[in-house]
Amino acid sequence: MSFVQTVAWVDEQLRLIDQTQLPDKEVFLDLSTTDELIAAIRRLSVRGAPAIGVAGAFGVALAARQANGDETEFRKNAESVRASRPTAVNLAWAVDRTLAFALNGHADDWERRAVEEAQRILDEDLDLSRRMAEHGLTVLPDPATVLTHCNTGGLATAGGGTALGVVLEAGRRGRSVSVFVDETRPLLQGARLNTWELERVGIPYQLQCDGAAASTLASGRVDVVLVGADRIAANGDAANKIGTFAVALAARHANVPFYVVAPRSTFDLSLASGTDIPIEQRPAEEVRSFRSAAAAPANARVWNPAFDVTPAEFITGWISERGVERPPFPT
Amino acid sequence: MSFVQTVAWVDEQLRLIDQTQLPDKEVFLDLSTTDELIAAIRRLSVRGAPAIGVAGAFGVALAARQANGDETEFRKNAESVRASRPTAVNLAWAVDRTLAFALNGHADDWERRAVEEAQRILDEDLDLSRRMAEHGLTVLPDPATVLTHCNTGGLATAGGGTALGVVLEAGRRGRSVSVFVDETRPLLQGARLNTWELERVGIPYQLQCDGAAASTLASGRVDVVLVGADRIAANGDAANKIGTFAVALAARHANVPFYVVAPRSTFDLSLASGTDIPIEQRPAEEVRSFRSAAAAPANARVWNPAFDVTPAEFITGWISERGVERPPFPT
Numbered sequence: 001m002s003f004v005q006t007v008a009w010v011d012e013q014l015r016l017i018d019q020t021q022l023p024d025k026e027v028f029l030d031l032s033t034t035d036e037l038i039a040a041i042r043r044l045s046v047r048g049a050p051a052i053g054v055a056g057a058f059g060v061a062l063a064a065r066q067a068n069g070d071e072t073e074f075r076k077n078a079e080s081v082r083a084s085r086p087t088a089v090n091l092a093w094a095v096d097r098t099l100a101f102a103l104n105g106h107a108d109d110w111e112r113r114a115v116e117e118a119q120r121i122l123d124e125d126l127d128l129s130r131r132m133a134e135h136g137l138t139v140l141p142d143p144a145t146v147l148t149h150c151n152t153g154g155l156a157t158a159g160g161g162t163a164l165g166v167v168l169e170a171g172r173r174g175r176s177v178s179v180f181v182d183e184t185r186p187l188l189q190g191a192r193l194n195t196w197e198l199e200r201v202g203i204p205y206q207l208q209c210d211g212a213a214a215s216t217l218a219s220g221r222v223d224v225v226l227v228g229a230d231r232i233a234a235n236g237d238a239a240n241k242i243g244t245f246a247v248a249l250a251a252r253h254a255n256v257p258f259y260v261v262a263p264r265s266t267f268d269l270s271l272a273s274g275t276d277i278p279i280e281q282r283p284a285e286e287v288r289s290f291r292s293a294a295a296a297p298a299n300a301r302v303w304n305p306a307f308d309v310t311p312a313e314f315i316t317g318w319i320s321e322r323g324v325e326r327p328p329f330p331t
Numbered sequence: 332m333s334f335v336q337t338v339a340w341v342d343e344q345l346r347l348i349d350q351t352q353l354p355d356k357e358v359f360l361d362l363s364t365t366d367e368l369i370a371a372i373r374r375l376s377v378r379g380a381p382a383i384g385v386a387g388a389f390g391v392a393l394a395a396r397q398a399n400g401d402e403t404e405f406r407k408n409a410e411s412v413r414a415s416r417p418t419a420v421n422l423a424w425a426v427d428r429t430l431a432f433a434l435n436g437h438a439d440d441w442e443r444r445a446v447e448e449a450q451r452i453l454d455e456d457l458d459l460s461r462r463m464a465e466h467g468l469t470v471l472p473d474p475a476t477v478l479t480h481c482n483t484g485g486l487a488t489a490g491g492g493t494a495l496g497v498v499l500e501a502g503r504r505g506r507s508v509s510v511f512v513d514e515t516r517p518l519l520q521g522a523r524l525n526t527w528e529l530e531r532v533g534i535p536y537q538l539q540c541d542g543a544a545a546s547t548l549a550s551g552r553v554d555v556v557l558v559g560a561d562r563i564a565a566n567g568d569a570a571n572k573i574g575t576f577a578v579a580l581a582a583r584h585a586n587v588p589f590y591v592v593a594p595r596s597t598f599d600l601s602l603a604s605g606t607d608i609p610i611e612q613r614p615a616e617e618v619r620s621f622r623s624a625a626a627a628p629a630n631a632r633v634w635n636p637a638f639d640v641t642p643a644e645f646i647t648g649w650i651s652e653r654g655v656e657r658p659p660f661p662t
Contacts, residue, residue: 024625149542180634182542183516183618183626185516185540185541185542186540188627191618191619191626191627191631192626192627195628195631199628204632205632206632206633206634207619207632207633208633208634208635209517209541209573209574209635210516210540211513211515211516211541211572211573211577211639212574212634212635212639213577214574214576214577214580215573215576215639215640216634218639242542242543243542243543244542245546245549245581246542246544246545246577246580246581249545249577249580250580287522287538288538290621290622291621291625292623293621293622293623293624294355295514295523295621295622296354296514296519296522296523296538297354297527297530300522300526300538301535301536301538302538302539303511303537303543303547304539304540304543305543305546308542308549309546
């Protein structure tokens, strides 16, 4: 079964599968300006730290085209892409890398060089997914029941995956694996995206409300928890989708190993601990409603942090492309 | 500010506010058969252990009317009401008590006696709420920020409340109190019902996804967690709406006191521990959709336990009409 094509450069445009419309419809967006990309990132048409990074890298090519050879303009355009979401470190990393590579050439070549570097980041991301899956399989029994929170499969990356990528690879190798999928409010990435990815490859799963994870873990039904991360501090504290910390507490209580699977580009060794990770507050409307359905009074006051930080003490291991790591992480 | 009129006997019928339509519409249902009541209980038009108990007690009057003096038929009708939800012990308790009182009279008087006993249970429930609130206020600082899960206010009872009843009483007394409201998937009782009850009396709140509770607690913003219960075992283990256990784990990690507020009729001292409490599996459709909006593929396989059990070790105190108790509970 092939990878999902989450992000691609097609006919001088950035093509994204619109994740807000899954699983109902498979719609592709062709973006030709940085404003279009920033809007797509903000409304989560593309999401997942590695996928945002790859999309942002191609965004540098759009930024170059709009700049018409003006370096100040180029940098400003790239910076606006870089700032479109604050928590995912991959976005800043990929934009910086692509911008630096582009600027290392002649102004006429900025766009071409940005596309070249972005494509390299995409290819590297697919390779990272393969390597993370390889290491992840070492902590997965066979048969295995995995619990996961938020979408960390092909859709969250350039097509391979981080935490769910390990599960998908287990399936490809014919291992017996099944998944408890947290629905992942408010935007239901588990309910919408993990179910879509798992059904696509025929891996059995049970969808559950986020609040059910603690009792599912306590019941002994789960062998291992695998989650992704949006940013990992030097001490191992990991920011991930809101609700992850509750899963970690429940896994510890149930004595179930809890692994974070993320590429090294998600590690931000400049931050001593998780308290330094900026946590984005998302719009109230995400909690007040889901799609067309109202969940609460239209004027309900809302607390909607997009991420929480799981302290390192609750994490069994950090699985990157280098292996199963533990802090202090070598640079 | 007056109590909510959740359940009432009006013109020989059982009147319920249809909680599935809140907060959008205030619709009242007038029920005249046990089948109508059972359907209303199953679809959660009335929910919350004490409220279901009161509704079930009036259901015994409907059962008597349908029986036309046939005791076997009366008992069978009452039993079907009693069995409509398995976890809430109050329902069985209230039906048994009302049935016994009715049968203690002449067949011609069964309906009248059942109404009389059900009204007594309703009045007692309002009184229980007042007494639980009185005891609950002793654990609430002033000012206080409370975190709660699921609806336990007037709508969950005959009009007073258990856990949220304490908050409402604090507001009535002019104390400074605010609430973090877990939305409480899948049926969003927090988002729909707590917001409605709190706005009705002007108590400030912030609505959050269930997954946000752990980080909210860890952030130090919460003084005390108050939740209700559907059944409490002799050792103090408490079954409550799915997601409660995760809140308890997070409260323990954050060193925030976690109280269960429930009338003595919720205590089932015949059960040694929480492992003996039957946990209802609810329909998959509740998780697959979010009110009218699809949340997942229509055929998604779902794990949907309605309740979880919080072990006694995570509970700071059990607040009943008798005071702040601890196991072993005197009978």
